[in-house]
Structures are given as structure tokens and as C-alpha cells.
Amino acid sequence: MKRSGLKVLALVTVMMLLSVVSFGCTSNTAATTAAATTKSTAGGGKTIAFSLKTITNDDFQKAIADSIQSAVEASGNTFELVTAGDQTNVANQVKQLEDLIAKKVDAIILSPMDANAVIPVLKKAKEAKIPVILVDQTIEAGNEDLYVTYIGTDNFNAGKEAGTKVAEWLSNAGNVMIVRGANGSSAGDQRVDGFKAGIEGTGIKIIGEQAGDWKNDKAMQVTENMLQSNSDVQAIFTASEVMVDGILQALAGAGKTDVKIMAVDGSKKAVDLIEAGDLTGTMAQFPQIMGKTAVDTILGVLDGSIDASKVDKYIDSGTSAYSKDNLADAKKTAF
Amino acid sequence: MEFIIKKKSILLVGIAAIALLIAGSFIPYFYSANNLLNIIRQSSVVAICAVGVTMVIIVLGIDLSVGGIISFSAMVCGTLMKSGTNIFICILAGAAVGLAFGLFNGVMVAKLGVPPFITTLVVGQVAAGLALVLSNGGSIGGFPESYVFLGNGSFLGMPVSNYIMFVFVALGSLFMAKTKMGNRIYALGGNEMVVKQEGINTKKIKIIVYGISGLCAACGGILLSAQLDTVHPIQGEPYLLDTNAACVIGGVSLMGGEGKIYLAFVGAMVIGLVRNALNMLGMHPFYQNVIIGAIIIIVVAVSVWNKNKNIKESKTF
Amino acid sequence: MSVSTKTINRTSSVNQFFRRFVKNNGAIVIFVIIFGFALLFVKNFASAQNMLIIIKQSAVPVIACIGMTMVLMTGGIDLSFGYNIGFTSIVAGLLIKTMGAPVWLGILAALTAGAAIGLGNGILVDKVNVPAFITTLGTGYIVLGAAQIVSKGNTINKLPKNFLAVGQTPVGVFNTTILIAIAVAVIFYIILQRSTYGRALSAFGYNKRASFVSGVATSKIHISVYVISGFMAAMTGILLTIRVNCAQPDLGGGDYTFQIITAAIIGGASLFGGKGTIVGSVFGVLIIKVIENCINLAGVQYFLFQAVLGIVILFAIVFESIKNKKL
Numbered sequence: 001m002k003r004s005g006l007k008v009l010a011l012v013t014v015m016m017l018l019s020v021v022s023f024g025c026t027s028n029t030a031a032t033t034a035a036a037t038t039k040s041t042a043g044g045g046k047t048i049a050f051s052l053k054t055i056t057n058d059d060f061q062k063a064i065a066d067s068i069q070s071a072v073e074a075s076g077n078t079f080e081l082v083t084a085g086d087q088t089n090v091a092n093q094v095k096q097l098e099d100l101i102a103k104k105v106d107a108i109i110l111s112p113m114d115a116n117a118v119i120p121v122l123k124k125a126k127e128a129k130i131p132v133i134l135v136d137q138t139i140e141a142g143n144e145d146l147y148v149t150y151i152g153t154d155n156f157n158a159g160k161e162a163g164t165k166v167a168e169w170l171s172n173a174g175n176v177m178i179v180r181g182a183n184g185s186s187a188g189d190q191r192v193d194g195f196k197a198g199i200e201g202t203g204i205k206i207i208g209e210q211a212g213d214w215k216n217d218k219a220m221q222v223t224e225n226m227l228q229s230n231s232d233v234q235a236i237f238t239a240s241e242v243m244v245d246g247i248l249q250a251l252a253g254a255g256k257t258d259v260k261i262m263a264v265d266g267s268k269k270a271v272d273l274i275e276a277g278d279l280t281g282t283m284a285q286f287p288q289i290m291g292k293t294a295v296d297t298i299l300g301v302l303d304g305s306i307d308a309s310k311v312d313k314y315i316d317s318g319t320s321a322y323s324k325d326n327l328a329d330a331k332k333t334a335f
Numbered sequence: 336m337e338f339i340i341k342k343k344s345i346l347l348v349g350i351a352a353i354a355l356l357i358a359g360s361f362i363p364y365f366y367s368a369n370n371l372l373n374i375i376r377q378s379s380v381v382a383i384c385a386v387g388v389t390m391v392i393i394v395l396g397i398d399l400s401v402g403g404i405i406s407f408s409a410m411v412c413g414t415l416m417k418s419g420t421n422i423f424i425c426i427l428a429g430a431a432v433g434l435a436f437g438l439f440n441g442v443m444v445a446k447l448g449v450p451p452f453i454t455t456l457v458v459g460q461v462a463a464g465l466a467l468v469l470s471n472g473g474s475i476g477g478f479p480e481s482y483v484f485l486g487n488g489s490f491l492g493m494p495v496s497n498y499i500m501f502v503f504v505a506l507g508s509l510f511m512a513k514t515k516m517g518n519r520i521y522a523l524g525g526n527e528m529v530v531k532q533e534g535i536n537t538k539k540i541k542i543i544v545y546g547i548s549g550l551c552a553a554c555g556g557i558l559l560s561a562q563l564d565t566v567h568p569i570q571g572e573p574y575l576l577d578t579n580a581a582c583v584i585g586g587v588s589l590m591g592g593e594g595k596i597y598l599a600f601v602g603a604m605v606i607g608l609v610r611n612a613l614n615m616l617g618m619h620p621f622y623q624n625v626i627i628g629a630i631i632i633i634v635v636a637v638s639v640w641n642k643n644k645n646i647k648e649s650k651t652f
Numbered sequence: 653m654s655v656s657t658k659t660i661n662r663t664s665s666v667n668q669f670f671r672r673f674v675k676n677n678g679a680i681v682i683f684v685i686i687f688g689f690a691l692l693f694v695k696n697f698a699s700a701q702n703m704l705i706i707i708k709q710s711a712v713p714v715i716a717c718i719g720m721t722m723v724l725m726t727g728g729i730d731l732s733f734g735y736n737i738g739f740t741s742i743v744a745g746l747l748i749k750t751m752g753a754p755v756w757l758g759i760l761a762a763l764t765a766g767a768a769i770g771l772g773n774g775i776l777v778d779k780v781n782v783p784a785f786i787t788t789l790g791t792g793y794i795v796l797g798a799a800q801i802v803s804k805g806n807t808i809n810k811l812p813k814n815f816l817a818v819g820q821t822p823v824g825v826f827n828t829t830i831l832i833a834i835a836v837a838v839i840f841y842i843i844l845q846r847s848t849y850g851r852a853l854s855a856f857g858y859n860k861r862a863s864f865v866s867g868v869a870t871s872k873i874h875i876s877v878y879v880i881s882g883f884m885a886a887m888t889g890i891l892l893t894i895r896v897n898c899a900q901p902d903l904g905g906g907d908y909t910f911q912i913i914t915a916a917i918i919g920g921a922s923l924f925g926g927k928g929t930i931v932g933s934v935f936g937v938l939i940i941k942v943i944e945n946c947i948n949l950a951g952v953q954y955f956l957f958q959a960v961l962g963i964v965i966l967f968a969i970v971f972e973s974i975k976n977k978k979l
Contacts, residue, residue, distance in 0.1 A: 054620075054805075055805045056621075056800050056803075056805040056901055056902050057805065057806075057807050057900045057901065057902045058805070059806070059807075062805055062806075080617050081619065081620070082614065082620065083620040085573070085620070089572070089573045090563065090565070090567045090570050091380070091559060091562070091563060091570060091573070092573065094562070094563055095377045095610065095611075095614070096614050098373050098377070099370070099373070099611055099614035099615055100614075102364050102367060102369050102370040102373060102615070103363055103364040103370075103615055103617075104364060114474055114476075114563075114565055114567050115474070115476065115565075116474060116475070116476025116477060116563070116564055116565035117474075117476070117563035117564065117565035117567060118563075119476070119564050119565075120483065120486070120487045120562065120563065120564050140476060140477060142477075180954055183467050183472045183568060183569065183954070183955055186473075186474075189472070189473065208951065209954060210948060210954050210957070211954040211955075211957065215902075216896040216898050216900065216903075217892055217895070217896050217903065220895070220896050221709055221944070221948075222948055224705050224708075224709065225705070225944070225945050225948030225949060226948060228696055228699070228701065228702045228705060228945070228948075228949055229695070229696050229948070229949050229951065230696075242807075245809050245896055245897050245898040246896045246898070248897070249895065249896055249897050253705075253708070269809060272810075443969075443970070443973075447970065447973040447974065447977070448973055448976065448977060449969055449970070449972075449973045450917070452913075452917070453914065453917045453918075453969060454969070456910060456913070456914065457914065457962055457965050457966050457969060458962075458966065460958060460961070460962035460965075461959060461962035461963055461966060463958060463962075464956070464957070464958035464959025464960070464961070464962050464963075465959050467955040467956075467958060467959065468955060468956055468959050470955075471955060472954065472955035576731075576789060576906075579785070580786065580789060583783065583785065583786050584786075589783050589785065620800075621797050621800040621801045621805070622797060622801070623797070624793045624794070624796050624797030624800065625793070625794050625797035625798060625801075626797075627793050628789075628790040628791060628792065628793030628794035628795075628796075628797065629790065629794060630790075631786060631789060631790040631793070632776065632782060632786065632787060632790035632791070635782050635783070635786045635787075635790075636776070636780050636782045639780070639781050639782055639783075
């Protein structure tokens with residue numbers, strides 16, 4: 001058994017390595033838009049990597065990635081995309097960051113999946129003198145020395161403004177349901193906390209709160225069930241537009257046509273829904289601003305024209321409430 | 336005949352080594368000491384969990400609670416640390432929690448006869464759910480220096496994590512190869528009826544095996560949180576499949592009765608190596624999924640094909 | 653004398669019937685217990701509307717569970733199921749909305765894609781002999797990657813009304829999706845209980861070698877269940893897409909696979925092969941959906957959901973095991 005075990009192992013390693021080599025070669029020569037490492041012929045020659053959770057079924061994160069990519073390539077440098085996966089695979093993002101450091105990228109733009117988990121690896125990046133900029137989500141306070149700046153939406157404020165807007169819509173009285181994001185998501189949690197702060201002191205009551213897990217079918221199921229508990233609801237707040245389709249179906253199924261919905265993100269899809277009257281409003285984020293600002297800043301740091309220590313630690317990429325009232329503007333800035 | 340086989344395996348190992356050198360040269364920075372040590376460090380959690388899961392698979396079981404136990408044990412340990420308790424006690428508490436869940440699995444399987452797949456799957460869900468409850472849905476971090484050192488520090492040039500992992504693998508392998516209990520575990524997996532007839536309490540052995548698996552998962556989880564300096568309530572999820580896959584890749588037979596812990600460790604390294612290689616190549620994440628899936632299948636297909644050949648050659652009827 | 657023995661015989665045969673029913677239909681018993689519990693203790697549970705909601709939420713998972721049960725009956729497993737759902741969702745969405753193809757073509761393409769993935773699984777498991785756990789895990793990742801590549805990570809929403817009508821057309825108080833689920837259940841019930849295929853499948857599950865030796869075309873049967881599973885995954889993908897009105901590459905996913913497997917096993921399917929019934933699959937799904945419904949109705953805190961669900965299912969499993977031992 002020992003003998004054949006060794007044989008097995010050898011064969012296994014050979015096959016695996018041959019596969020890696022063959023796929024590695026083909027992926028390097030494939031010049032498709034899906035290939036992450038795009039070699040540019042113009043000058044620059046720096047590699048800037050963007051690490052985040054996923055761009056699947058997430059227009060917002062995709063928009064950040066796209067804006068970073070165009071800004072990087074426009075400057076004649078190389079863009080590399082690393083996503084950790086669709087599960088909440090926090091350790092995977094850390095692994096990928098370690099690998100980025102090992103292959104000596106010139107700069108890292110990062111949307112951390114967890115505020116604490118990336119701190120050890122960012123310390124390593126600092127030792128390796130690789131500048132880091134955070135977008136969309138930040139890390140635990142007290143570690144400001146580990147990044148140049150954090151550019152993002154103030155999620156708590158966005159949630160608070162959403163709360164205020166909903167209170168306006170309902171003239172300060174009514175029942176609201178909340179469909180949260182996935183457990184453990186700080187952006188999602190902050191938006192909901194902000195929303196609750198925004199409706200404080202008004203006559204708005206929260207009659208149901210469940211996690212939609214950023215998924216349409218889960219959001220639909222929990223909304224259907226919440227409506228069973230109490231169908232007297234005037235508005236629904238959800239932590240992201242990715243769950244709106246499911247919520248709409250749940251409401252349609254229950255015959256509730258007059259429920260106002262407030263979401264967060266600000267995508268073109270949402271603006272279309274607002275125009276059609278399905279979605280009442282959404283708190284926009286500005287991924288294009290996040291991406292462009294991040295790239296401009298990091299390029300400046302790399303070529304010395306910007307002093308990293310002089311940059312503001314937090315740059316608010318802003319938020320705005322889209323609704324039927326400002327559709328024309330919304331269409332211009334939606335992603 | 337044996338001589339030819341010996342030559343064949345040396346030849347194959349030689350081919351593997353050359354292939355490794357060639358493959359590595361295509362990938363920038365793949366061979367830096369930093370990267371190689373990283374690969375081992377990144378695979379340590381899976382490797383530690385695989386020590387326990389190997390034993391479970393040997394006794395014809397499976398352990399899908401690995402993910403949930405990783406999350407919950409680490410959460411218990413982390414929560415205690417945040418409240419200022421002594422680090423050793425925190426780690427012990429986390430390990431004890433894992434052991435308890437493992438023993439529970441064992442009792443369900445051995446005494447109540449519940450199929451291990453469903454038991455461990457559901458128990459894992461409960462553990463994962465409890466991790467969320469304990470943390471109120473959030474994550475915790477910012478742990479004491481000495482704890483983070485376990486996951487990130489270096490000693491004599493090699494990450495501390497790697498030492499810890501090697502200890503587990505070594506202890507596990509020795510346990511299985513040299514102790515009476517280890518022999519019994521193999522025997523049980525090979526032919527439970529015979530072992531029972533010898534008057535050995537097979538139920539007790541199974542319970543112990545599942546207990547060990549839970550303990551390993553807990554330790555893996557505690558090490559993971561040391562590496563990340565965080566306990567994220569659902570951090571254990573991906574490890575469920577990776578651990579079981581590592582064991583199968585390492586040649587642990589799903590038919591039970593055979594499998595070496597050090598080979599499962601290699602299986603874990605293979606997975607870590609492949610993921611690392613793909614990251615270093617800068618391959619687009621969508622394509623990475625396809626490659627990893629294909630490699631898993633190819634690797635196991637080859638090993639199974641090879642085994643079948645052996646069996647065919649050794650048939651006496 | 654004779655009178656008393658007659659009485660004893662009658663009661664013991666009723667007893668026997670009862671014991672046999674409970675033993676063979678554990679899922680129905682568990683369902684009745686949980687349902688009764690919910691009726692008594694959960695507010696807003698006992699309404700016709702709520703019952704309808706639960707049925708609507710169970711329809712698609714029932715179809716999925718039947719597919720998975722078939723595979724489990726052969727002692728195999730299909731871990732690519734959830735990812736297959738996402739892939740077929742995108743295939744349908746791309747063809748029907750983005751490329752404007754006729755609805756029937758989109759559906760046909762999706763079903764074919766799902767069955768093809770199943771065929772791939774079946775061949776790897778039966779001909780190449782790779783363990784089902786690993787095969788389907790690998791193909792699952794490949795299919796996930798493919799779905800993401802084809803969709804470029806995007807979702808496709810606001811699907812054409814005639815496509816949605818396939819699943820959402822009301823039929824009395826039900827809708828077409830529920831009817832499809834019922835039809836699938838009935839068809840497979842007949843196949844499993846009354847056809848030679850069904851008998852051969854059972855035999856294969858119980859004892860592969862004996863089946864082979866007695867001349868049954870085991871390869872064909874073995875591969876066929878994976879094709880069926882892939883086909884069912886495609887149906888699930890299409891109907892879920894219609895239900896949420898959004899085609900997405902990450903529809904279903906790994907979690908969904910495990911939920912379906914849990915439902916199948918609660919329903920009495922055995923992981924070692926042989927055992928598995930349509931009735932069991934249906935009630936397995938209903939049990940889980942009723943529990944989830946109750947947790948939401950009771951307004952349980954969002955982070956307690958998983959723990960509560962897991963604990964209740966654990967009780968159900970323990971109950972089943974004790975029952976199996978005692979009866």
C-alpha cells in the first residue's frame with residue numbers, strides 16, 4: 001500500500017502541475033476582457049491590484065472594479081483583479097493579499113471583507129512598502145498607519161438619510177419592515193443602524209426585520225413570511241438593491257401594491273425601477289468616484305507627487321437620495 | 336515485479352519534481368521562500384482539520400461539522416479573550432467546545448445510528464448558528480499580541496503556524512501508525528464485524544474518533560483566528576468542502592479502512608498550492624473556479640484509475 | 653378462550669399497522685408533529701393564506717429534492733446541484749431576455765444544459781469511477797465558473813411577461829409552478845413504484861454488485877439518475893428565476909444544495925442507497941419550509957435564525973433515529 005501510495009501521489013502532483021502550467025500559459029496569452037492581467041504597451045509599467053469579495057451579482061462592486069480598471073489602464077499601467085469568492089470567505093481574501101505581496105505588486109486597492117481580518121496582512125504590506133488604499137469598507141479604528149486613505153460612502157449616514165426620507169414619505173407615521181444583508185456584513189449593519197437612527201423620534205414603527213442574505217430568493221421568502229405576520233406595512237427598507245427583485249415579487253404575490261421601497265446603491269437598474277414606479281427611492285453610492293479617486297491618489301503616491309501622510313484619512317465619496325423627483329440627475333450618475 | 340514497481344515510482348517522483356520546477360518557473364515569485372512558506376501557512380488550517388477528518392473517513396464516516404465548529408470554537412475563544420481571560424484558558428475553552436461537539440456527533444452516529452452525513456451537517460449548522468448568536472451577528476477582533484503571534488509570527492525563519500500544523504500532523508500520524516487505538520481504528524474501518532467479534536467496543540472508538548475530529552476543527556479555527564486576528568461568525572464555511580476534498584485527494588478512501596494522515600496533509604498542500612499558483616498567475620477569479628474544479632476531478636480520477644489498475648493486477652480470481 | 657385471542661389479534665394488527673406506518677413514513681409523522689406545534693403556538697400560522705405561502709415556497713424545492721433523492725438512492729450525491737441552478741438560470745435569462753429568443757427555446761436550452769451537466773457527472777462517477785462526492789464537487793466549481801464567465805457576473809432582471817407566465821399564471825388559488833411540482837411528484841411516484849426502471853433503481857441502490865451480476869444494466873441506471881438530477885436542477889433554475897424575476901449566476905448555490913440534501917434525508921432517503929420515496933421528499937421539504945415560516949412569523953432575531961433552524965432539525969433527526977431503533 002505504501003508503494004502504491006507514493007505512486008499515486010507522484011501521478012497526482014504531475015497531473016496537477018501540468019494542468020496548472022497548461023492553463024497558466026493559455027490564460028496569459030488570452031487577451032479577453034475577462035482575463036485579469038492585461039498587459040499594456042504604453043509606459044507606466046506599474047501593477048495595481050484591486051481586492052474585493054466578488055463582482056458576481058453585485059453591480060456596485062463591479063462598478064468600482066470597472067472604474068479602477070479604466071483609470072489604471074488609461075494611465076498606461078497594469079490592472080489586476082482578485083476576488084475572494086461568493087461565500088463569505090474572509091480567509092481567502094487574506095490569502096490573496098499575501099500572494100499579491102509575494103508577487104510584489106506596486107499598489108493595492110482594497111475593499112476588506114472584514115474590518116479586523118486584514119490587519120495582519122496590511123502590516124506585511126506596510127513592511128513591503130506597498131501603499132494601500134481602502135474603498136467602500138474600512139478597517140478597525142486605530143490602524144490608520146496601514147493605509148493611505150479610505151474612500152467610501154458613509155454607510156451609517158446613508159442609512160440615516162434613508163430613514164429620514166422614509167419618514168417624510170409616510171408623514172412620520174407608519175409601519176416599516178427591514179430586509180437586512182448577510183450576517184456579519186459591516187456595510188449592511190451600518191446602513192440598518194443608520195436607518196433606525198433616522199426614524200428615531202418619529203411615529204415610524206419597525207414591525208419586522210430579517211436577513212435577506214443579499215439574495216433575491218431569500219429576501220423574497222422572508223418578506224413573504226413577514227407579510228404573513230403583519231400585512232399592515234407602508235414601507236420596506238432594504239440594505240441593497242440586489243434584493244429588490246425578490247421583495248417586489250413577494251409584495252406582488254401578497255397583493256400589496258402600495259408599499260414604498262427604499263434601497264441602497266444607486267445602479268442604473270434601480271433608476272429604471274424608480275422610473276417604472278416599482279422602487280420608490282434609493283440611496284446612491286458613487287463607485288465611479290471611489291475608483292477614480294483611489295487610482296489618482298495611489299498613482300500620485302507612487303510617483304511621489306502626492307505625500308501620503310498629507311492625504312485625508314477619510315474621503316467621503318458622497319451619497320444622494322434618488323427618487324422620481326430627481327430622475328434626470330440620477331440617470332447621469334447611476335452606475 | 337517489485338523491482339519494476341520500485342523503479343516506476345522513482346521515475347514518477349522524478350517526473351513530478353521536474354514538472355514542479357518547470358511549472359514554477361512560469362509563475363513569477365512562485366519560488367520565493369516567502370511564497371513557499373506562505374503556501375504552507377495558508378494550508379495549515381485545512382491540514383489540521385484534515386487530521387481529524389481523515390480518521391473519521393477511515394471509520395466510514397464523514398465530518399461536515401468542520402466549518403461550524405471552526406466558527407463557534409474560535410468565537411468562544413475570542414469572546415473570552417476580549418473579556419480579558421487568560422489566553423491559555425481561552426484556547427482550552429475553545430478546544431473543549433470543539434471536542435464536545437465532536438463527541439456529540441460520535442454519540443449520534445454510534446449510539447443512535449444516525450447517518451454521519453446528516454448528523455455532522457446539521458450539528459455543523461447549529462454550531463455555525465451559535466457562533467452568530469454569540470457575536471450578535473458581528474465579528475470580533477483586536478486580540479492580544481501573543482495570540483496573534485501564533486498565527487503570524489515567525490520563529491527561526493518559519494511561521495509559527497507551520498510548526499503548530501506539523502505538530503498536529505506528526506502526532507496524528509504517529510497515533511494512527513504506532514498506537515493500539517490507531518490500529519483498532521484502521522481495523523474498524525476495514526471490517527467492523529470482525530473487530531466487534533473480538534470483543535472491542537466499536538461504539539466507543541467511533542465516539543472518540545469524532546471527538547478528535549471536533550477537537551482538530553476547533554484548533555484549526557483557533558489558529559485561523561490567530562492568523563486573521565479576527566473571529567468572523569461564518570469564517571468556517573469554506574473549510575467544510577476543502578477539508579474533505581483534501582482528504583480524498585490525499586488518497587483517504589471513502590470506502591474506509593485506509594488512508595494516511597500525512598497524505599491528507601499533502602492533499603491539503605496540493606489545494607493550497609493550486610490556489611496560490613492561480614493567484615500568483617493573476618488568473619481571473621471566474622476562471623479560477625473552473626480550473627480548481629477541473630483539477631480536483633483530474634487529480635482524484637488519476638489516483639482512482641491507478642488504484643483500480645493495481646487491484647486488477649493483483650486479482651487472484 | 654377463542655374470543656380473547658381474537659381480540660388480542662385484532663389490537664396487535666392495528667398496533668402493527670401503526671408501527672409500520674410510523675417506521676416507513678417518518679417524514680409524515682414529523683411533519684404532523686411540527687405542524688400541530690405550529691398551529692398551537694405560532695401566531696398567524698393558522699391561516700389559509702399562510703398555508704398557501706408555504707405551499708408556494710415549497711413547490712420548487714420539492715422538484716429539486718426529488719432529483720436529489722434519485723441520486724441518493726444509488727448511494728451517490730450531487731454537490732453540483734446548486735451551481736447547476738445558477739448556470740441554467742443564466743442560460744435561460746440570456747437567451748430569452750438578452751437575445752430575445754422565444755421562451756420555449758430558452759427553456760429547452762436550459763433543460764438541455766442541466767441534463768448535459770448531469771450526464772457529465774454520471775459518466776465520471778460510473779465510467780471513470782471517481783467518487784460522487786468529489787466528482788460533483790469538481791463539476792460544481794466548473795459550472796459556477798462557467799455561469800460567472802457567461803454572465804460576466806451580471807444579473808438579468810425584469811424578464812418578459814410570457815416567460816414569467818410559465819410559472820406565475822394563477823390556477824385557482826395555486827399557480828402553474830405548484831402544478832408543475834405536483835405533476836413531477838406524481839410522475840416520479842409512478843416511475844419509482846410501478847415501473848421496471850424504478851425497481852431496478854431500488855435494487856441497484858441496495859446492492860450494486862448483486863444488481864450487476866443479475867444482468868441489470870447498472871451503468872445505464874447509474875448514469876441516468878445523474879442526468880435526472882441535472883434536469884431537475886435545470887427545472888429548479890428556471891422556476892426559481894421566474895419566481896424572483898431575476899436570472900442570476902449565483903442563484904441556488906452551495907447552501908441550496910445542502911438544504912435540499914437535508915430535506916431529502918429528513919424525508920427518509922438513505923445515504924447508503926436504496927431507500928428513498930417521493931412522499932418522503934415532499935414532506936421533507938414541507939417540514940423545513942414550515943419551520944422556516946414559523947421562525948419568521950415568530951419574529952425571531954435575524955442572527956438566531958440559523959441556530960434555531962438547526963436545533964429543530966436536529967430534534968427531528970434524533971426523533972427519527974430513536975423511532976427507527978425502537979420500532
